[in-house]
Amino acid sequence: MAKKKSKYSFINAVYEGVLKSAVVNRKGEVRIKRSDLKATIENAFITGAKAAASGERVRFPVIGALVRKEVKARKAGKGVNPFTGEPMEIKARPATKKPRWSFPRSLKDTFANKRNW
Numbered sequence: 001m002a003k004k005k006s007k008y009s010f011i012n013a014v015y016e017g018v019l020k021s022a023v024v025n026r027k028g029e030v031r032i033k034r035s036d037l038k039a040t041i042e043n044a045f046i047t048g049a050k051a052a053a054s055g056e057r058v059r060f061p062v063i064g065a066l067v068r069k070e071v072k073a074r075k076a077g078k079g080v081n082p083f084t085g086e087p088m089e090i091k092a093r094p095a096t097k098k099p100r101w102s103f104p105r106s107l108k109d110t111f112a113n114k115r116n117w
Protein backbone atom coordinates (compact mmCIF):
# COMPACT_ATOMS: atom_id res chain seq x y z
CA MET A 1 0.00 0.00 0.00
CA ALA A 2 1.40 3.42 -0.98
CA LYS A 3 2.07 5.95 1.75
CA LYS A 4 -0.06 9.09 1.41
CA LYS A 5 2.00 12.26 0.98
CA SER A 6 1.15 14.78 3.69
CA LYS A 7 0.84 18.51 3.15
CA TYR A 8 3.87 20.64 3.89
CA SER A 9 3.80 22.45 7.24
CA PHE A 10 6.32 25.23 7.87
CA ILE A 11 5.82 25.05 11.64
CA ASN A 12 6.44 21.29 11.73
CA ALA A 13 9.57 21.65 9.57
CA VAL A 14 11.04 24.31 11.88
CA TYR A 15 10.07 22.33 14.98
CA GLU A 16 11.74 19.14 13.73
CA GLY A 17 14.90 21.03 12.80
CA VAL A 18 15.08 22.71 16.20
CA LEU A 19 14.60 19.36 17.98
CA LYS A 20 17.58 17.91 16.10
CA SER A 21 19.95 20.71 17.06
CA ALA A 22 18.71 21.67 20.54
CA VAL A 23 20.87 20.92 23.60
CA VAL A 24 19.63 20.77 27.19
CA ASN A 25 22.12 22.01 29.82
CA ARG A 26 22.38 21.04 33.51
CA LYS A 27 19.83 23.64 34.59
CA GLY A 28 17.26 22.14 32.22
CA GLU A 29 17.40 25.06 29.77
CA VAL A 30 17.10 24.28 26.09
CA ARG A 31 19.85 25.97 24.05
CA ILE A 32 20.25 26.25 20.30
CA LYS A 33 23.03 27.91 18.36
CA ARG A 34 22.14 30.92 16.26
CA SER A 35 23.72 29.31 13.17
CA ASP A 36 21.69 26.11 13.70
CA LEU A 37 18.46 28.10 14.00
CA LYS A 38 19.30 30.09 10.87
CA ALA A 39 20.03 26.90 8.92
CA THR A 40 16.79 25.30 10.16
CA ILE A 41 14.65 28.26 9.07
CA GLU A 42 16.40 28.50 5.68
CA ASN A 43 15.89 24.76 5.07
CA ALA A 44 12.22 25.06 6.02
CA PHE A 45 11.72 27.92 3.53
CA ILE A 46 13.56 26.05 0.75
CA THR A 47 11.53 22.90 1.36
CA GLY A 48 8.35 24.99 1.35
CA ALA A 49 9.34 26.63 -1.94
CA LYS A 50 9.92 23.18 -3.49
CA ALA A 51 6.50 22.04 -2.25
CA ALA A 52 4.92 25.16 -3.79
CA ALA A 53 6.76 24.52 -7.08
CA SER A 54 5.19 21.06 -7.17
CA GLY A 55 1.73 22.66 -7.07
CA GLU A 56 0.90 22.74 -3.36
CA ARG A 57 -0.26 25.94 -1.64
CA VAL A 58 2.22 26.55 1.19
CA ARG A 59 1.28 28.79 4.10
CA PHE A 60 3.88 30.65 6.15
CA PRO A 61 2.34 31.90 9.41
CA VAL A 62 1.81 35.67 9.69
CA ILE A 63 3.66 36.52 6.45
CA GLY A 64 1.58 34.85 3.73
CA ALA A 65 1.24 31.97 1.30
CA LEU A 66 3.18 30.80 -1.74
CA VAL A 67 1.57 29.07 -4.72
CA ARG A 68 2.46 28.17 -8.31
CA LYS A 69 0.47 29.96 -11.00
CA GLU A 70 0.09 28.77 -14.58
CA VAL A 71 0.66 31.62 -17.07
CA LYS A 72 -0.91 31.02 -20.48
CA ALA A 73 0.99 31.24 -23.74
CA ARG A 74 0.64 34.39 -25.85
CA LYS A 75 0.79 34.63 -29.63
CA ALA A 76 3.00 37.08 -31.47
CA GLY A 77 1.26 40.18 -32.71
CA LYS A 78 1.51 43.79 -33.76
CA GLY A 79 1.19 46.78 -31.49
CA VAL A 80 1.89 50.50 -31.26
CA ASN A 81 4.54 52.13 -29.09
CA PRO A 82 2.51 54.43 -26.81
CA PHE A 83 5.28 57.05 -26.60
CA THR A 84 6.33 57.37 -30.23
CA GLY A 85 3.29 56.00 -32.05
CA GLU A 86 5.49 53.69 -34.16
CA PRO A 87 4.17 50.23 -35.04
CA MET A 88 6.10 47.41 -33.37
CA GLU A 89 6.22 43.63 -33.23
CA ILE A 90 5.22 41.91 -29.96
CA LYS A 91 7.05 38.62 -29.37
CA ALA A 92 5.29 35.36 -28.58
CA ARG A 93 5.52 34.03 -25.02
CA PRO A 94 5.43 30.32 -24.09
CA ALA A 95 3.30 29.00 -21.24
CA THR A 96 5.15 29.13 -17.91
CA LYS A 97 4.69 28.37 -14.22
CA LYS A 98 5.54 31.27 -11.90
CA PRO A 99 5.49 31.73 -8.13
CA ARG A 100 2.82 33.96 -6.63
CA TRP A 101 2.77 35.34 -3.10
CA SER A 102 -0.39 36.33 -1.25
CA PHE A 103 -0.40 38.32 1.97
CA PRO A 104 -2.87 37.72 4.82
CA ARG A 105 -5.60 40.27 5.51
CA SER A 106 -4.08 41.27 8.87
CA LEU A 107 -0.79 42.26 7.21
CA LYS A 108 -2.61 44.22 4.49
CA ASP A 109 -4.59 46.09 7.15
CA THR A 110 -1.40 46.92 9.05
CA PHE A 111 0.09 48.53 5.94
CA ALA A 112 -3.18 50.30 5.09
CA ASN A 113 -3.39 51.94 8.53
CA LYS A 114 -1.79 55.39 8.19
CA ARG A 115 -0.85 55.47 11.88
CA ASN A 116 1.76 52.76 11.14
CA TRP A 117 3.53 54.92 8.54
